[in-house]
Amino acid sequence: MSHRRGYLLMLLSVPLVWILAVRFAGLPTLTLPPPTLVLKVLAEERMELLAHTLVTVGEALLGYFLANVLALGLAVLIRQARGLEAFVTPWTVVLKNIPFVTIASILTITLGDTLAPKLIIVVLVCFFPILANVSKGLNAVDPVMIDRMRTLNASRWDRFLKVEWPAALPYYMAAHEIAFTGSILGAIIAEWFFARKGLGFLIIRATTEYRADRLYAVTLIASVLAVGAYALCRAVERHLMRRRGIVGEG
């Protein structure tokens, strides 16, 4: 079965399984709303949902952009100044392994309901996969390429731009599959803790109000956003692969 057919089958299966679950689970609508009810919420509350979705997407994109700038900058800096790696690595190991929900709580106390803590959470979610992958990619350059550049007396900039960066690019693209979808997740989680807008805020509100229909509607939107982000990454990756003469699968 091709990948495309697999995805199509999955898309068709979700509503089918949902309908069957509603029919046979015997749970009240309040707990497990049928797809029709969720679609009704999506239609009736579309403007409000759109407004909250745009807030989450905005935070995710801004945080994602900042994470890219910071992670790329640091990866390049580490590559150029090898001594820096020894200094940076312990910091990245510790920061990466602190559960970011605890950091979120600290940020709530420190910064309150502002944009900053949400961006910090999104940056934390996106930063490490990008840093790790780009560093790995920059180090994956074939040593014979570096030797070739040295005998040609290539400048550092030429070496980076023409040899190291092309080697790192596939790794960078692979990082986006995690980081870009992670940015949506990060933004939603950040909104759980300190927000009056966004999908995360809607999830908390729907939970406290026992509005399962709205909760399912937000889940659908968040899932579409995350899967859309993933699909976009894959499409860009495939486009780049084609430009390199590599025929991608699926």
Add this chain to the structure above:
Amino acid sequence: MVPAIQCRGVTRRFTPERDVLRDVSLEIAEGEFVTLIGASGCGKTTLLRVIAGLDDPTVGSVRVFGGTPAEACARREVGVAFQRPALVPSRTALGNVHLTLEVTGRPDLAAARRVLEEFGLGESVDRFPHQLSGGMQQRVNIACALVHTPRLLVLDEPFGALDELTRETMTEWLAGVWERTRLTSVLVTHSVEEAVLLSDRVVILDRNPGRIAEIVPVGLPRPRTGPSGPVEGFDEAVRSLRSRLRAIVGKGGP
């Protein structure tokens, strides 16, 4: 006349206990093709890297066209080709050859294309490295090393990873390229046939520590192969070089 390459008492020490090369002195004239041959671990690649400016001698000195190897590289007088082709996977054959010209500050797509056509790769200019055979990749690799018209060509087992038949064809092809350019060339190889076909002189290195054991001139007329096979005396030259090599390498054990 000042030699193109001059190695004086070159010693390369990786650890205090081990000299990979010891007291190597060698002069190579401009336009001469010299091959370094010897058992694995005799330091031939190290000597090549020292000449190309990719490594520094611990003791001794190397002069390339009157200056240090680094100065020769700065003047863009050195071209290198290794066993593993130094090609950027995301660039086409043309893009890879052009990379040399971009880096050396002389971007000229037409020149890059011309070199590839001269190398019989006119049909493959838009192919990516993974779309080329091993032999074609190596031809692109050597085109990358030659497109900026260096004065010194350094080759480290360029055909070592190819199958026997391709290797023979490629060696003959390289001999043809050299006939046209007459570049000062230093080759590292394990193949006695390759050494005899291409070289003016063959330097046999001994190991533990790596040092010059013997320099064998190859007095055969050029070109050394043609449609009817190798020139007269070729087989004898191969036999003779092989027996000298065996005598030197055999002394030190396998």
